[in-house]
Amino acid sequence: MGKQVTITVDGKTISAGEGEMLLWTALDNDIYIPHLCSERNEKETPASCRLCFVEVAGRPAPVPACTLSVSEGLVVKTRSERVDALVAAGFELLMSNHRLDCKNCPANGKCELQRIAKARKLRLKPKNLPILDKGLPVDDSAPGIVYDPNKCVLCGRCIRACRRSGNSILGFTSRGFERVVATFGDLPLGESGCQGCSDCAEACPVGALSKQA
Amino acid sequence: MASNTQPAVVYAALKEQAVQNRDKLFEKPLIMIGAATCGRAAGALKLVEEIKNELNRLQLEANVVEVGCMGHCYAEPIMVIYNEGFPPMAYGNVNEGVGARIVRDYLTDGDPGYEFALVALEPNDFFPTFSDFPRGVHENKIVLDQCGFIDPQNIEHYIATGGYSALVKVLEADPGEIIETVKASGLRGRGGAGFPTGLKWETCRNAGGSPKYLICNADEGDPGAFMDRTILESTPHSLLEGMTIAGRAVGSEKGYIYIRAEYPLAVERITQAVQQAREKGLLGENILGTDFSFNIEIFQGSGAFVCGEETALLASMEGRAGIPTHKPPFPADAGLWGKPTVINNVKSFSYVPHIMNNGADWFKSIGTEKNPGTAIFALAGKIENTGLVEVPMSTTLNELIFEVGGGIAGGKQFKAVQIGGPSGGCMPESALETPIDFDSLTEAGAMMGSGGMVVLDEDDCMVEIARYFLDFTQKESCGKCTFCRLGTKHMLDILERITKGQGRPEDIDLLMELAARVKEGSLCNLGKTAPNPVLSTIRHFRDEYDAHINEGRCPSLMCKDLIAYYILPDKCERSCDACVGSCPVEAIFSNEDRIKVIDQEKCVKCDSCKVACPPQYAAVVKLSPPSEVAAREQGEGVK
CATH class of the missing domain: 3.30.70.20 (Alpha-Beta Plaits)
Known part of the structure; x- marks a missing residue:
């Protein structure tokens, strides 16, 4: 098992395996992020359904959680006006x-x-x-x-x-x-x-x- | 192991021979004919044949050489004659008859045929040169400098004019120095995004993993763009030299040129160029006797526009479907076969030999601080002088369109210019003072793109233009991600509805909302930029959208469903039957006053009657909305 890092998701402090994709870390910690195309055990994620967007502190635009590799000090919001609007549009x-x-x-x-x-x-x-x-x-x-x-x-x-x-x-x-x-x-x-x-x-x-x- | 000290000596011998052979061309009169794709489309190959026949008939000795395109595509076929007594002369719009006559008069009677000449190519007292015209004043040719003046099928022409001397220089230099020079020059990628080339090279050089690969992205696919094609057809060796230098800089021994198969002549030229460079020892194993080896292979794309996107391009080279993947990883870290890969555009690589020869400061002295160098644009659409131009960055759109390009064709009114192809935006008249560079164009809501520029005039409907470009991107969408696959489809459906007069007041807001989401949510840059033509036309030409939606009227009289043809009774000559005969559906009849009238039920709006009506009458007009016809008929008492 890899190095453990501490990240913050929706204000909650979470310990996670470094390099793991945020989507799985969040789901393991009972934080639901909508997703259709990604699978945990597949090496590559298609990142094609475009539903798992989250906001990352320091990044200008929402990022798909399935492509966001977890690193020390990462601060993420799974909900925000911008994320919600984008996910709603993709879902519609x-x-x-x-x-x-x-x-x-x-x-x-x-x-x-x-x-x-x-x-x-x-x-x-x-x-x-x-x-x-x-x-x-x-x-x-x-x-x-x-x-x-x-x-x-x-x-x-x-x-x-x-x-x-x-x-x-x-x-x-x-x-x-x-x-x-x-x-x-x-x-x-x-x-x-x-x-x-x-x-x-x-x-x-x-x-x-x-x-x- | 080969010695590393001799490249200059080997090159000097190559150059001496090249110069000797090229000079032999001038021992007889030299006739050069532009035979790139643009010239061929205008009949250059027939001209070559006719000139050879004429020389035969007259028993005249002359060398005839097919060259590339010098950028003045509007005047193709172009012929240049070097003959004693006058400076070299360039002739435009030379058909076979004119060509034979010029050759006959010039080579037998010494009459250089001023009446057919475009310019003289060297300063002289007889005839104006390029620099006597606004275009020549604005243009500053670096990459295009040799285009149309050397034989692309003969490497010695390139070598004779100093080609491959930059390679010799860098073979003796430290690879790190090459990258430092490119970084210092401020060269930004000419594929569209403007990413600093030196930085990309450095990332790739420092990335772990070997071998490293180099790819030239020549998958030029924007409607109206032909910059890369022309360079490949006219001066293929500048690309090869640039790539080889880049290979040396990043530590790669293998380069690929990804070129679309729809460019058969460019494929032929570049393939031949690779072969000749190999034969001269300028490519392949132990280049010029050094221990540096670099090979280039040609890879032909199969026609998908999205393969110009670098991750899709890599997928297609690896034998998978050309579909983009998420970035990062960026190709410079993990590209072809997962190895560090530099992907640059044709133009970006082609600047490199010039930068190596003249230095970073020279390059920085052209253009602006953040956008050094020149911009290469393919001028297309409703512009007088279509063709390929190279102007310093920061030239304004106004200068480019009206001075370099000669203004709008047919004396019409300028309406907008679409820059950056289907990913770019439309700029209205009020934006004409915008300087051309990566940052200013992005700020103004368009983008530099790879250099396609389509000029639009008063007859172009901006809603239809937006629909056209979106139709293109929607069809070229790979369909992988939700936003691009479905978002562009919905947007296109709405635009189609509007151009058919079935728009709804809420459509514009819906379009803008969809556009914003597609830009934000799409996986790759095809989707991220696809809404740009829609957004920029709404931003600058909202009144045209409103006219379509609220009044069912197309102000430019372009959208077929929103116009009707009408014959002005006071202009109709009555005894003339031109329109009646031209109508394919027998929709035109004479009324009891013998005035021609169009049966709107039958009319298919093919425009034939408008074309057929003699210009001195010009009685056929288009009206919008179509209901105008009934109102006019009533007002003017047409029965």
Whole structure:
């Protein structure tokens, strides 16, 4: 174990392992920071969901906590007007592109989006932005797994889970707004060589990939 | 092991031979033709062929050499003739017929063809030179100095004019000294951000880890920008020399040039240049007999704009998708394959040989204290003299556009200038006195960028311009991070709505809010700067947004959904049928007074009738909002 350092998060003095990413230190100390894309045991963080912003004393702009390595004397605020506005905007953008159907969603009750909305008092339904539904077909071709790309927030957790399982069936394809999690050659999961381990569904924080009942 | 004392001796021999060979060119009349991409687009290759044919026909002896671009792209194809009796003359807009005639008259009758000449290239009593024009007064060419005057396919032309002498100097110097000189010169990265080049080199030199890599970012992709392309096509060896010096400075033996595949001629020129430099021992193992080795490889990008962002560029070189990653780590600490890597723009590297030769103080004497040196701009859009210019930093926009660039094309009114491409901003007339440098432009809400400058006139709708640039960045977004992927999409949707007359009063606030968040929240600089054109046009041209939203009117008469074509009854000649014949959808008919009238239901707003109507009548006009047509028809009694 590395050197322990003392940092301050929201006025609370915390002892943490030097070099650890602040996101995990905060979560370990019961300070919730919204996050979708980062995973503790992965070497690299994508820093792509843009929800874990915090304010750091001495830095001009909010920083994603998943990329902020902890060092002695670090002073962080997880909430401020600026952070809250930025997180709210990022969340609203994501929700404008998430097919909202909590009642019928297998992730209902354990959905990370619901958790974020609750923690930060944000609406699930975007207030100012129209819904940008991708209108893609739902894929239930693989036994035991349903994939609804219209719910996907592109955090990439399923891709990494699939890779860890040794299968590497899933990956990102296309660019910009069209970016999507898909199989090689865009084959339906059932024809892709998917082994049906459903690690992806376990990993999905928002119910885009789920185990079929 | 090779001795380290001989580079000057080896170089002297190379130079002597190069000078001898180049001087042979002048034993006969020398005809140089600008055949970079801009010249070729204007027909330079046909001109070369025709000149050779003409020489054959006339049984005349002359050397014909294809050179690069001297920056006067508006006058392409450009031909230069060195012939006894007159100073060398440059001719502009030379088509095959004119070219053959100039050659014939000049080489057989000694008539230098003043009527086709742009300038004389050396001071003389016969004909004006570049310095007799405002552009020549303002311009101070360092990097572009040799562009269009040497053969980019022949390394000896570069060597003969002193090329690679800076490399010889630094081979004898301590690498630390090179970095000190670059630091002292105050050179800032010309890729757009203006980061001090010397500091970047020092960070990389001091970073642990080896090997170290050097990358030249030649993934120039801004709409309207062609600075790097021209340098690569016109004087590729200044880049190679600059990179080799940088390699020596940071302790790297391997450099890459990341160049977009859409620049086939530049790829060809630079590949050939690398080959020739190797053959002369100026690149490769044991350069000029020293123990310093440095190799350069060409890497072709596959067409993604975002690969100009350095972390995406590295990902693409490593065989991954060209998608940015979080910084830090910065490439100078952990770049290509995780090793310390210097990434600089074509222009940044190309300044280096000049700084080594002339010293840091010389460089600092040009421009301003914090922004030393020159700025290289590609002038495009509604400007009289499109082309590539190099002016000292702190030249004002006014001087650049109206004196160097010759003002607005076609006598129209200046409206704005977009600097820094899709990441930059629009500057209105009131900002024309802004000096061009990294800090002043950023302060004024634009940015230096890598040097693209698009001039806009009264016919350009600023909402449409903002939409155009956002459409570009939105399509080029990699889609990785939330703000850029979805934020730019929503912003584009709103702008499209406004240009179609479906804007809502709250749209401007929403746009500004989204823009602020996308700037703050995006992962890389593509997203962080994408809202700039929107923000700057709202800031300076709010009235145009308001007209679109509140009145359904496009003041510049550009947005198709907000205009209608109308034939002025008192101007219509009646017996002329030009507009009727030009209309592809038969929307124009003659009424009982034989005045031509447009059936608005049928009209597809293709502009053909406006073009077809003879200028002496100029009866076809655009009106906005379209409802104006009915009002005018009623007022003017059109049936």
